[in-house]
Amino acid sequence: MVKDRFADAIAPAEHDDGDIGAIKDILGFHIRLAHGACLRHFTETFTDLDLTQKQVSVLWLVDDHPGIAQTDLAQRLRMDRATTMAIINRLQAKHYLRRMRSDHDGRKQALHLDPAGVDVLAKAKTAIREHEAWLKARFSDKEVKLLLDLLARIHE
Amino acid sequence: MVKDRFADAIAPAEHDDGDIGAIKDILGFHIRLAHGACLRHFTETFTDLDLTQKQVSVLWLVDDHPGIAQTDLAQRLRMDRATTMAIINRLQAKHYLRRMRSDHDGRKQALHLDPAGVDVLAKAKTAIREHEAWLKARFSDKEVKLLLDLLARIHE
């Protein structure tokens, strides 16, 4: 193991002792950093609207699929039921959406946007456009498509 | 049931009001989902070791740079000081590392791995290898390099 080198020196990947490479070579590490950078910029962009990524995603999906159930929402966003509950509760407390009992399945909650939710979603989409522009500024259109494809393979 | 979904849950998204595309076209959305999938698999892989991504990253960096200060660590991992504190505290409570006052700067904490930390890091690197294999299984070597490059552009 190479130790005690200068902090910013880049280690030549010379150790063929079966050991794993530097942390810089770990794909998961870069995914986490990229996500962090993305989240940070998102949060800045949405300070005025006071919405998180998850909350925007939920509003967006409820708008796209009026009457969607919490479980369906959870599956699409890869959340569990308890987490979904917390998010829906917060959005409902702000009167952005409401729960309505499903007609033909008493277990399900049919989610619908409230007027305030429609309003804030429109503003959110504008903010998302800015955020996406910031994110995509470093890529060509071809690279964006490529990145979308690669990322989709991870979460699908 | 298919019948239910038609009636209640999923409506064809018809309203293309000319603004932003579907949520599926949002790059940030896919980054978050990919990160979530990655984090979920990581957590499963590390249930026995009881370590998080952040904690492994910190152990790794402290091993690579013995005597590193918390601020330096924070900068490399894009965390703030308070968050770094919490993580260091947890690792110290497990006797994975220790704080030692820096010789030349009384403000800084020089971080060093304890024997238990060296031990658990070795196991962690094995687990990381598995995790990375799972992650990279869906890509060719060329695609991995490409993805690393694209992601680095986001967080650098």
Place this chain on the structure above:
DNA sequence: TATATTTGTTTGCATAACATACAATCAAAG
């Protein structure tokens, strides 16, 4: 009918980001 599954809910715990305030230390200016 009896049993199993689904869905939502509640509670509790852990991680983590962030803000704020504070103390100790160091650096720089006078």
Place this chain on the structure above:
DNA sequence: CTTTGATTGTATGTTATGCAAACAAATATA
């Protein structure tokens, strides 16, 4: 030197999220 300002670590509190476990209501299935 002293004063001032910046850096570093620390303590505290808030918020968001994720997950597990337990429970109730409604539905599905044997």
